[in-house]
Amino acid sequence: MTQARTFRHGIHPAEHKALTAGRLIERIAFPDEVILPLAQHIGAPSRPLAKPGDKVYRGQIIAAEGGFVSVPLHASVTGTVSAIAKHHHPNGSLADAFVIEVEQNSPQTLYDEHATDWEEMPPSALIEHIQRGGFVGLGGAAFPTHVKLAIPEGKHARWLLINGCECEPYLTSDHRIMLEWADSIFLGVRVLARILGAEKSFIAVETNKWDAIKTLVSRIPADLACELVPLETKYPQGAEKMLIKAVLDQEVPSGKLPIDVHVVVQNVGTVAGIGDFFAFGQPLIERVVTVTGPAIRRPTTLLVPIGTRLSNILEHCGGLTEDAREILFGGPMMGTPQQFLDVPILKGTSGIVCLTEEQVKSRQEYPCIRCAACLDACPIFLNPSALGSLARTARYDEMMDYNIMDCMECGSCSYVCPSNIPLVQRFRVAKGVLREKQARGKAA
Amino acid sequence: MTRRDPQFVIATPPFAKRAVDTPAIMRHVIYALVPVMIAAVYFFGVSALLLIAVCTGTCMLLEWLLTGRGNLGNSPVRDGSAAVTGILLALTLPPGLPLWMAALGSAVAIVFGKLLFGGLGQNVFNPSLTGRAFLQACFPVALTTWSPQGGLGAFLEMRGDTLALPLLRPVFDGISAATPLARMKFESEPTDLGALLFGTIPGSLGETSAILILLGGAYLGWRRFLNWRIPVGIFATVYLFASALNMIDPGRFTDGLHHLLSGGLVLGAVFMATDPVSSPVTPRGMWLFACGIGVLVILIREFGGLPEGVMYAILLMNAATPLIDRITQPGIYGAVDHRAGRGD
Ligand code: SF4
Ligand code: SF4
DSSP states (O other): OOOOOOSSSBBBBOTHHHHTTTOOOOOOOSSEEEEEEEESSSSSOOEOOTTTEEEEEEOOEEEEESSSSOOEEEEEESEEEEEEEEETTTTTEEEEEEEEEETTTTTOTTTTOOOOOGGGOOHHHHHHHHHTOOOOOOTTOOHHHHHHHHHOOOOOEEEEEEEEESSSSSSSHHHHHHHHHHHHHHHHHHHHHHHHHHEEEEEEEEEHHHHHHHHHHHHOOOTTHHHHHEOOOBBTTTTHHHHHHHHHHHOOTTTTTTTTTEEEEEEEEHHHHHHHHHHOOOOOOOEEEESSSSSBSSOOOEEEEETOBHHHHHHTOOOBOOOEEEESSSTTTTOOOOTTOBBOOOOOOOOEEEHHHHOOOOOOOOOOOOOHHHHHTTTTOHHHHHHHHHHHHHHHHHHHTTTGGGGOOOOOOHHOOOOOOOOHHHHHHHHHHHHHHHHHHHHO | OOOOTTOOOOOOSOOOOOSHHHHHHHHHHHHHHHHHHHHHHHHHHOOOOOOHHHHHHHHHHHHHHHSSEEEEEEGGGGGSSHHHHHHHHTTOOOOTOOOHHHHHHHHHHHHTTTTTGGGTTTOOOOHHHHHHHHHHHHHGGGOOOOOOOOGGGGGGOOTTTTTTOOOOOOOSEEEOBHHHHHHHHOOHHHHHOOOOOOTOOOTTTTTOHHHHHHHHHHHHHTSSOOOHHHHHHHHHHHHHHHHHHHOTTTTOOOHHHHHHHSTHHIIIIIIIIOOOGGGGSSSHHHHHHHHHHHHHHHHHHHHHHSSSSSSHHHHHHHHHHOOOOOOOOOOOTEEEEOOOOOOO
């Protein structure tokens, strides 16, 4: 292994990972009730199959996929559907969700426990199977996994890139998964590499997780064409585009996808989940969540049934401190602030970060002093300084000349800006307006 | 269904933030200038001290009066940029300049150089140099009357016409001295490089101690409070261009090192040209800007009628900055057209 590779620009925020990195993944007790929204992934929501009053089993499909870019939804517990009703969704909306009352004293065994004979199955059947398992990207984006595996006509995948960077501060779910579930990961890699016909697989891990790198290196099966790639610890190293640049020195052309440079990227947690699915038939019904931050009393990395309420989890972790001011689903750079304690954990919830006044206090904004710190931070090489002043005066169309649509909203520019300008917030608004405009333009 | 918990604030990510803010950057620029100011006072005594105080005070007072509506709590003067403008202006002035002229120059710097453009971040030209250019145009003699240095022993001795009354024709006393550049230009007599480096030469307050300015600049560059590309680019251009001319005709053109260390070049390159507001933001733009200044400085010094050209070189390139920024946008990640380079 040579020197850690990386991409250009980016930032080095304080990591805060020591809060949870050294603790084993802990399984939380089954709650009394779970909430399973039909829309937990990018794409069409799932279509309910089970009805109120039905008894459902842990791992049973209760809603079918709503199209190709969609996945089915499984009951994460054995119990009774008490309602399908509107419920607070972590994205801030009210959305349709199954409410399942958990059966008391149930052994909570899997509905359909079996190993899959994947080596005999053709890639198309494997892709369908993964869709049936309800898998989506567990790193936070929640994009259906099988869609990324179905390579469009005329393209091909040479490399499978497994993302174990976990570059967001605080989060340690993927870190623990790599330490504790190496075998599941390698089985997942085998299945995915077979589907793609990939020449080689890479597992990319930042060097702040040397223990995980060592563990994985020592466990790589001899017959697997898989390489561990240590990457410099830098945000946003885990963004697909940055990862591909660092590992393969390729740039995904603007507006294109990784497959256009023959790469498929999957999060390491997703791969471990797929490994378990093929090993003993467990679909995506639980996930690892880092519960952390200065405002939680007992920071822990938990294994939770999907649909568990935030309040149950906070309680399990000793509750919030008095000075808690913000709870995020996801990391502090790109996470989603929560307003309600009864929201459920979704498939894409990688962490719960609880912050105090110190981290969320609003800071006085100063005029842009054109210091260029944001240009030196932006991993896409945009000009956030110019974009920011255009956004401030709502000159959205001119922002197109500065490639606003390539902004991936990583927040690096806001992080470094000495004038505390809410750059990425303004860019989100601008992109929303522009996208709407484009859609209207097309409709007309 | 629970109601929104009032404990939680409505805010948007990112929730991680670099600790340094704009006032902190201004503070550090002032820290980096402290040794230069101390040297100025050591060399030029109480006159220097008064000049710095008057310039800084005028800039801050006027900004406060004209923007804060009397409320100091949220006046922009608190961000420290007006203080930086005042200090930098003072450092470009000759030690014996009458204080009323310094105050007038400071007023022009802050009002015409900054506030009329819309305040911090909006001005096209470097405010300190705007003030200096105004003084140069109005009082060419006073601005080029250089007092010789004295050590600590001469601390209380007023230089030149420090306390002259406004608009009375100042009587310039006999003890003026020629700056190294003037000596070179008009008498073809070079100054010892060591003297240039340590500042034991006649000149404006801050142009005399190259080594302290470089140290301050190195500190700011290391903390990333100023962009290293600009001073490095200016020094490289000046040295290469001057050396090339010197090679062609050593009798007529001064050598590169002499150019580097004399006049306002070091102060200008480290503290004026790097003023972020009036310099480009793109990496390639910074290089272009720096080269432009370097070339203009040598052209003015060697072919123009003035012994010094740093101020005009920087002001001219300030004017070109919006254009430079526009034509040097970096090529983005995954740009389909790779001709646009990144320049860093
Ligand atoms: S970091 Fe902030 S102050 Fe500096 S150039 Fe960018 S937007 Fe302006
Ligand atoms: S949020 Fe957008 S503009 Fe800001 S650093 Fe990230 S990609 Fe660049």
